[in-house]
Amino acid sequence: MLSNIGIALVILVSILSSLIIYTASVNLKTSKQVISKNIYTLSLFQTTFTALSFFTLIIGFINSDFSLINVYENSHTAKPFFYKIAGTWGNHEGSLLLWINILVIFSYLFLIFNHSHDKKFRLYTLIIQNTLILGFLFFLLLNSNPFNSIYPIPLEGLGLNPILQDPALAIHPPLLYVGFVGCSIYFSAAMASLISGYGGKLFAKSIKTWVKISWCFQTLGIIVGSIWAYYELGWGGFWFWDPVENASLLPWFAITALMHSLIVLEKRNTLYTWVIILCLSVFILSVTGTFLVRSGILNSVHTFASDPSRGIYILLYLSLMIFSALIIFFLKYKKETNNFNLRSRETFILANNWFMVFFLVTVLIGILYPIFLDVLTNVKISVGPPFFNIVIIPLVIPLMFLMAIGPKFGWIKSQNKILYKILILICGAIVINLFIFYFFGAYSLLSNLIFIAAIFLILHSFSDIIKSIKKKVRFELPRIISHLGFGLLVFFIGINHQFSIEEDFNLKVGEVKKMNNYEINFEELKTKENKNYKAVIGIFKLINHRNNLTQNLKPEIRIYSNPETLTYEAAIKTKITSDLYLTMSNVSRSDYYNIKFQHKPFMIWIWISALMIALGGFIQLILKKK
Amino acid sequence: MLTKKVKNRTLFLFFIFGLSVVIVFFIIKSLNKNIIYFSSPTEIKQREDIPFGKAMRVGGMVKKDSISINQKEIQFIVTDFENEIIVSYSGTVPNLFAEEKGVVAEGKLSDKNFFIADRILAKHDENYMPPEIKEIIEKNVK
Numbered sequence: 001m002l003s004n005i006g007i008a009l010v011i012l013v014s015i016l017s018s019l020i021i022y023t024a025s026v027n028l029k030t031s032k033q034v035i036s037k038n039i040y041t042l043s044l045f046q047t048t049f050t051a052l053s054f055f056t057l058i059i060g061f062i063n064s065d066f067s068l069i070n071v072y073e074n075s076h077t078a079k080p081f082f083y084k085i086a087g088t089w090g091n092h093e094g095s096l097l098l099w100i101n102i103l104v105i106f107s108y109l110f111l112i113f114n115h116s117h118d119k120k121f122r123l124y125t126l127i128i129q130n131t132l133i134l135g136f137l138f139f140l141l142l143n144s145n146p147f148n149s150i151y152p153i154p155l156e157g158l159g160l161n162p163i164l165q166d167p168a169l170a171i172h173p174p175l176l177y178v179g180f181v182g183c184s185i186y187f188s189a190a191m192a193s194l195i196s197g198y199g200g201k202l203f204a205k206s207i208k209t210w211v212k213i214s215w216c217f218q219t220l221g222i223i224v225g226s227i228w229a230y231y232e233l234g235w236g237g238f239w240f241w242d243p244v245e246n247a248s249l250l251p252w253f254a255i256t257a258l259m260h261s262l263i264v265l266e267k268r269n270t271l272y273t274w275v276i277i278l279c280l281s282v283f284i285l286s287v288t289g290t291f292l293v294r295s296g297i298l299n300s301v302h303t304f305a306s307d308p309s310r311g312i313y314i315l316l317y318l319s320l321m322i323f324s325a326l327i328i329f330f331l332k333y334k335k336e337t338n339n340f341n342l343r344s345r346e347t348f349i350l351a352n353n354w355f356m357v358f359f360l361v362t363v364l365i366g367i368l369y370p371i372f373l374d375v376l377t378n379v380k381i382s383v384g385p386p387f388f389n390i391v392i393i394p395l396v397i398p399l400m401f402l403m404a405i406g407p408k409f410g411w412i413k414s415q416n417k418i419l420y421k422i423l424i425l426i427c428g429a430i431v432i433n434l435f436i437f438y439f440f441g442a443y444s445l446l447s448n449l450i451f452i453a454a455i456f457l458i459l460h461s462f463s464d465i466i467k468s469i470k471k472k473v474r475f476e477l478p479r480i481i482s483h484l485g486f487g488l489l490v491f492f493i494g495i496n497h498q499f500s501i502e503e504d505f506n507l508k509v510g511e512v513k514k515m516n517n518y519e520i521n522f523e524e525l526k527t528k529e530n531k532n533y534k535a536v537i538g539i540f541k542l543i544n545h546r547n548n549l550t551q552n553l554k555p556e557i558r559i560y561s562n563p564e565t566l567t568y569e570a571a572i573k574t575k576i577t578s579d580l581y582l583t584m585s586n587v588s589r590s591d592y593y594n595i596k597f598q599h600k601p602f603m604i605w606i607w608i609s610a611l612m613i614a615l616g617g618f619i620q621l622i623l624k625k626k
Numbered sequence: 627m628l629t630k631k632v633k634n635r636t637l638f639l640f641f642i643f644g645l646s647v648v649i650v651f652f653i654i655k656s657l658n659k660n661i662i663y664f665s666s667p668t669e670i671k672q673r674e675d676i677p678f679g680k681a682m683r684v685g686g687m688v689k690k691d692s693i694s695i696n697q698k699e700i701q702f703i704v705t706d707f708e709n710e711i712i713v714s715y716s717g718t719v720p721n722l723f724a725e726e727k728g729v730v731a732e733g734k735l736s737d738k739n740f741f742i743a744d745r746i747l748a749k750h751d752e753n754y755m756p757p758e759i760k761e762i763i764e765k766n767v768k
Contacts, residue, residue, distance in 0.1 A: 234718060362653055369657060380664035384681060387660035391653055504717040506697050566721040585718045592695040596718040 002060045003068055006147030009053035013104070014137045016046040017130045024123045024130075033119055035111075039126070043108045050104040054088075054097055057146050061088045067153045070094060070146040076159035078532045078561070086170035087160045092294060092310070093146035095173055100140065102181040103133045110185050110210065117198070117206045124192030125185070132184055135320075139313050162533065162560040162567050168228035172221060179218030180251060180286040185210050190279035191325065194332040204266035204275065209621070211262060214282075215255050216617035222248055223610045234568045234583040236502070236598040238606065241385040246363050247289035253363070254282045257356035264346045267411060271346075272336055274353070280325045287318050292367065348406030355399045362391045394446065396490060400453040403483050404460035407476070425463070429455035436495075443498050450494050457487030474623060482616030488609035492602045501599040506592040513595070519543040520582075520597060533560040538584045538593065540571070555584040579603035662732065667709040670738055678735050684711060684743075685730040693725060704729060704741075715743040 020042045027036050057070075061084050066072040074091045075084055089095045107129040114122055140146075163169075186207040193203045225248070230238045239245065258278035264271045295311020366383045373379050405422060433451045437443070461484035468476045503515055507522045514520075521541040528535045536557040543550050553571040560567065573580040581598040664683040670676055684704055692703035699716040702725075713731050723729060723746060733743035 234720075358649065365653055365657065382662045382664065382683065383657065384660045384662050387657055390656045390660070506695055506700070506716075568718070568721055583718050585721070587693055587695060587700060587719055587723065590693075590695045592697070594700070594718045 001067070002056055002065050003147045003149035006053055006056045006060075006068075007141075007145070009049050009056060010137065010141060010145075010147070013046055013049050013053065013100075014134060014141070016042055016049065017133050017137065020046065021127050021130045021134075024127050028120060028123050035119055035122060039123075040111070043111055043126075047104050047108040050101050054101050057094060057097060058085060058088050061085060064157060066155070066157055067149050067151070068146070069148045069150045072150055072154050072157045074158070074160050076157040076532070079160060079165070080531065082167075082170065083160060083165045086164075089173045089177075090160055090164045090170075093140075093144045095177070096136065096140050096144050097146055098174065098177055099181050100133060100136050102177050103129065103136065103184055106182055106185040106210070107133065107188075110189070113209075114206050117202065118196065120196040121189075121192050121198035121203075121206070124195050125188045128188040128191045129185060132188065132321075135317055139317065143310060143313055159532075159560070162558065162565050163232060166228060166232055168224050169232070172224045172228060175217050175224060176221035176248065179214050179216075179221050180248075180289070182210065182214035182217065183251065183255065183283040183286050186279045187283035187325075190276045191328055194276060194328050197332075199272050199276075201266055201269050203272070204262050207279070208262060208266065211255065211259050212617055212621055215259050216614055216621065218248075218252050218255060219614040219617065220611075222252060223607070223614065226610075227607060230603075231570055231572055232567075234570050234585070234596070236570070236581045236583075236596065236600065241366075241388045243367055244293055246367050246388075247292050249363055250289060250360060250367075251282050251285040253356045253360040254278055254285055257353040257360075258282060260349045260352045264349050268346055270336065271350075273333065276329070280329070284318070284322055284325070287314065287321065291315055291318055343409060345406065345409045345411050348402055348409060351402050351406070352399075355395060355402075358395060359392055363388065393450065397449050397453040400457040400487060400490065403486065404457045407464075407479060407483075421463075422460075425459045426452070426456055428459055429453075440499060447494060447498060450490060454487050454491035454494065458484060458491060461487060478616040478620035478623065480616075481619065482613050485609045485612030485614075485616060488612065489606065492605040492609055495602050496600055496606060499601050501597075503597045505595055505597075507595050508591045508593070517544055517546040518597070518599075519545065520595070522593070522595075533558045535559070535569075536586075540582060540584075542580065542582075551580065553580065553582045555582050557584060557586060574604055576604065577601060664730075666706045667704060667711040668706055670711060670735065671709045676735065676738070678737070681732065681734060683730055683732045683747075684713065684735075684741050685728070686711075688723070688725050688727055688729050690725050704731065711741050712739055713741045713743050715746060717744070717746070719746050 020039060023036065023038050023042060027039060030036075057068075059065075060068050060071050061075050062081070064071065064075055064077045064084070066075075070091060070093050074094070075087045079087070087094075089098045107126065110129070111122065111126060189203070189207050189210075193199050222245075225245075226238045229240070230236070255278075258275065261271050261275055261278065265275045291311060291314040294314065366387055370381050370383060373381055404425075429452045432455050433448060436451060437448065461480050464476065464480045465484075468474070468480065501516060505513055507513055507520075509522055509525055512519060512521050519542070521543070523539045523541055526537045526539065528537060536559075538555050538557075540553040540555070541550060542553055551573060553573065555571040556569040558567045558569060559565075568583050568585050570581055570583040572582075578599060578601040581596075581600060583596045585594040586592075587594065660681075662681050662683055664685060665673070665676070667684065667686055670684070686704040686706040689703040689705045689710065692701075694701050699714050700719065701712060701714045703710050704713050705711075713733075715731065715733070730747040731741060731743035732745040732747065733741060736742055
């Protein structure tokens with residue numbers, strides 16, 4: 001029943017998309033300067049029916065309708081209600097439907113919110129966006145249909161992977177999808193701009209909001225994923241330079257570059273070609289990331305059951321996209337002259353772009369090199385985290401200096417009046433760094449430079465905040481908050497990295513482990529029955545000899561029933577100044593339990609500063625509306 | 627004679643070109659330093675030039691009844707059904723680590739029969755098999 005409704009809705013949406021493409025191309029030829037009412041109506045219907053098809057799937061999951069293969073494979077009657085809903089996008093087919101939803105919704109919103117712009121440009125955007133939508137609809141129908149039915153109808157489902165049954169991971173995919181799929185609209189707009197010749201300032205204005213929206217959501221999505229990895233995967237780290245994490249970083253670097261160079265295009269009407277290239281590459285990189293993750297080519301800790309046939313389809317689609325983008329780009333390419341003064345804001349924004357491109361290239365090489373080597377020579381390698389750390393971290397130092405100074409420069413050309421202030425702040429940063437160095441122990445030259453640069457950026461941002469409050473200018477605040485967030489993030493990651501304590505050992509119940517200032521008592525084991533899992537809870541007493549503080553930590557080993565899986569839940573005690581992190585695991589029912597203990601300073605501040613980066617973006621979105 | 631503008635631009639282009647060459651060289655160099663090769667126990671036995679003390683990955687199946695645990699470490703045998711290697715590891719193991727299941731260990735070789743791991747790779751999905759191990763099994767188990 002649901003299966004038929006779902007498939008009918010999806011087919012209806014495909015027909016509507018084709019109709020939109022057709023009416024839009026007819027509308028292009030008329031001389032009227034307004035877009036015909038029909039297109040609005042069709043788009044509205046398209047959006048409604050797409051949303052309905054997604055709701056149909058959600059209903060299938062809520063009612064545990066196992067006549068749908070997708071529900072049978074990814075849900076279970078005993079699952080909590082919240083995770084039944086989250087299960088809708090916790091699998092390949094369902095998430096593809098979500099993907100299409102976002103494509104359609106953005107297409108509709110772009111149509112209705114850009115009244116003031118050129119008709120041809122809007123129609124071409126609509127046509128290209130709907131071509132993208134059609135491509136994904138075919139993929140959904142032919143290869144990954146969430147509405148496929150199964151007969152005889154099973155009585156019980158297989159259940160959702162327990163590691164995905166987590167609040168952070170329930171909201172992580174929708175956030176990332178709004179971020180990554182949202183880029184599609186300015187991919188289409190960029191192509192439309194090339195075709196219709198509607199470029200320059202006005203083009204920048206038309207896509208500005210959309211770039212910001214997707215930037216905010218990408219940033220937030222990556223942070224939430226990182227938080228999830230921290231407390232669910234039991235390593236106590238938050239970034240592993242894992243191929244899947246890297247795949248999410250690629251579009252983020254490109255979109256950050258785009259967001260900055262878009263300002264130049266809007267204010268100075270230059271860099272148009274570069275903006276177009278970035279618009280195209282953001283979405284291409286998003287799809288590339290999806291391809292790498294879904295096809296199972298990357299050997300990652302995040303890899304879920306994957307299917308090569310999906311990979312081939314996405315690869316085909318991807319090459320078509322790149323190919324057509326390139327053709328249109330070179331056919332319509334117009335030469336432009338850029339005259340930049342070295343001491344102007346646009347030069348600094350370009351510098352940002354160079355850094356982003358450098359990071360992008362580094363990470364891309366890190367991802368692709370193992371794949372090429374495997375294909376060419378059949379040698380299997382992976383690229384270790386030190387590669388990314390060595391290449392990227394030193395470059396963060398000059399980046400942070402530029403992030404502080406750049407926005408102080410005016411457009412076109414300006415004088416150095418601010419050198420004096422910069423010198424004072426650098427001295428301040430060096431002094432603070434010396435304090436940290438002196439009181440908390442020595443570290444390497446590189447770390448020193450990083451701390452100085454980060455503190456400089458932080459101090460500079462604070463002085464900017466004070467200044468803008470005095471002058472009562474609000475529009476600079478979002479930028480300052482994001483840049484401050486970045487400075488704080490680097491600073492706290494640095495501190496965290498330098499002063500973390502990590503200890504691995506095996507303990508039996510009743511035993512005591514002593515190290516540094518800590519004493520860990522493994523007091524007892526308890527068991528607990530829950531709705532969909534049984535838990536073995538370890539009771540640990542942690543005594544800190546430095547301040548004689550006693551704390552109880554209760555890590556769990558959970559045995560989920562559907563599907564039968566073990567997960568380890570870390571016990572995390574978060575305080576303002578540090579996190580205590582303890583995980584317990586057990587191998588082949590031996591008496592010994594593996595314990596991983598970590599003391600991580602300023603962990604919560606890493607999250608707060610990362611969230612500040614995203615917050616800056618959101619504030620800007622709200623401020624613009626007023 | 628070239629005009630000043632053209633000269634400047636050529637200089638600038640050369641500068642950019644030189645810079646990118648240096649950067650790419652720098653990236654490739656550190657890439658080569660940090661490559662982690664994957665080997666099966668058989669490859670370790672057979673290869674003459676296997677590097678000791680360099681980070682690498684070993685993969686295969688955890689042999690039945692081979693896991694032993696004491697206060698400091700876990701020891702187990704990784705097999706590809708032709709050759710075996712002893713792996714010693716201290717730290718938490720991922721939840722899908724078990725006897726007769728696929729495993730990938732990252733660490734250093736201390737000799738041809740002994741591997742000291744500092745990371746055991748976790749897989750989220752119980753049906754998932756790392757592609758490297760799948761290949762080994764397909765080759766050796768018929």
